[in-house]
Amino acid sequence: MxxxxxxxxxxxxxxxxxxxxxxxxxxxxxxxYKLGIMKEHxxxxxxxxxxxxxxxxxxxxxxxxxxxxxxxxxxxxxKGLSVDGIRYSLLMNDEGGIRDDFxxxxxxxxxxxxxxxxxxxxxxxYIAASLPNHTLELLEDRALLALQGPxxxxxxxxFAPGVDQLIFMNMGEYDIAGIPCLVSRSGYTGEDGYEISVxxxxxEELARKLLAENEVEAIGLGARDSLRLEVGLCLYxxxxxxxxxxxxxxxNWAVGKRRREExxxxxxxxxxKHLADGVERxxxxxxxxxxxxxxxxxxxxxxDGNIIGEITSGGFGPSxxxxxxxxxxxxxxxxxxxxxxxxxxxKSMPAEIVKLPFVPQRYYKG
Numbered sequence: 171m172x173x174x175x176x177x178x179x180x181x182x183x184x185x186x187x188x189x190x191x192x193x194x195x196x197x198x199x200x201x202x203y204k205l206g207i208m209k210e211h212x213x214x215x216x217x218x219x220x221x222x223x224x225x226x227x228x229x230x231x232x233x234x235x236x237x238x239x240x241x242x243x244x245x246x247x248x249k250g251l252s253v254d255g256i257r258y259s260l261l262m263n264d265e266g267g268i269r270d271d272f273x274x275x276x277x278x279x280x281x282x283x284x285x286x287x288x289x290x291x292x293x294x295x296y297i298a299a300s301l302p303n304h305t306l307e308l309l310e311d312r313a314l315l316a317l318q319g320p321x322x323x324x325x326x327x328x329f330a331p332g333v334d335q336l337i338f339m340n341m342g343e344y345d346i347a348g349i350p351c352l353v354s355r356s357g358y359t360g361e362d363g364y365e366i367s368v369x370x371x372x373x374e375e376l377a378r379k380l381l382a383e384n385e386v387e388a389i390g391l392g393a394r395d396s397l398r399l400e401v402g403l404c405l406y407x408x409x410x411x412x413x414x415x416x417x418x419x420x421x422n423w424a425v426g427k428r429r430r431e432e433x434x435x436x437x438x439x440x441x442x443k444h445l446a447d448g449v450e451r452x453x454x455x456x457x458x459x460x461x462x463x464x465x466x467x468x469x470x471x472x473x474d475g476n477i478i479g480e481i482t483s484g485g486f487g488p489s490x491x492x493x494x495x496x497x498x499x500x501x502x503x504x505x506x507x508x509x510x511x512x513x514x515x516x517k518s519m520p521a522e523i524v525k526l527p528f529v530p531q532r533y534y535k536g
Contacts, residue, residue: 227290233304247426266440360401402526
């Protein structure tokens with residue numbers, strides 16, 4: 171099977187570091203290294219972790235009034251984004267569902283876009299077909315690293331002085347140890363940190379320099395998942411998908427105020443109806459009251475045994491110190507403090523609805 175999987179420019183380094191490789195979104199990726207998922211997770215929260223996210227799709231969208239063009243596909247306010255500002259955005263379908271979630275950076279005369287690995291071929295084809303008067307330039311000669319954790323700014327500033335002054339959800343061009351990179355202060359862990367777009371042929375060189383710093387450890391997909399779950403961040407394909415509206419998913423904030431009034435994006439009527447009338451189900455935080463974690467697709471029942479929803483992401487939260495989960499329940503049961511039951515292997519386990527996130531987000535706001 172590994173013969174059919176794609177690899178990133180760091181594949182040999184992952185193997186050298188003892189990475190346990192697994193198939194993910196068509197790539198051979200490290201799920202963990204010798205530290206193990208628990209220690210990798212805690213190290214990222216306490217110091218600094220380096221993630222290979224080169225499997226994700228990077229592209230530039232160019233053309234006239236490119237900000238207005240992308241707004242025809244997303245409910246985000248991109249025209250109101252400052253130059254080098256970043257927006258978490260949603261690619262929508264006509265039914266009000268989410269094709270993918272992605273990051274858009276306003277680079278002035280063009281946009282820098284990062285999409286999820288599993289969706290990138292479909293996303294790029296859709297964007298290109300929807301915007302025929304614009305040019306979508308795929309950055310297949312670039313890799314992507316994420317440096318995450320409370321020591322990330324201190325570490326990166328040694329190689330790129332001044333990068334510690336970059337504000338959360340903003341981007342800049344920096345030479346990191348002499349390597350020209352596009353750096354955004356963003357990430358998927360809830361911690362301070364950076365995502366670094368680097369020429370693919372220099373990615374391993376940069377990764378080795380960063381890993382040589384005492385604070386930095388290589389972190390795999392396992393800890394990446396538990397880190398994002400603890401801070402309540404959605405995983406596309408699990409917590410949101412083409413059948414989920416932003417309002418059901420608790421992503422109201424991703425629908426810009428001006429865009430609600432003006433419309434002009436796929437699914438606008440559905441989204442506005444959900445905002446006005448409410449939704450039948452909502453994404454919520456779920457805390458199992460025992461020690462056993464509840465995994466995705468676990469059924470959720472009310473205290474009378476009626477099925478009211480399903481878990482979409484679940485596991486053990488190392489920083490939280492117990493099991494954590496997210497899922498969808500009927501709106502009547504979405505209030506914080508509501509007692510529910512999780513049906514695990516035919517047995518009913520007590521749980522309750524809790525407010526997200528499970529641990530605080532610690533982004534650098536300046």
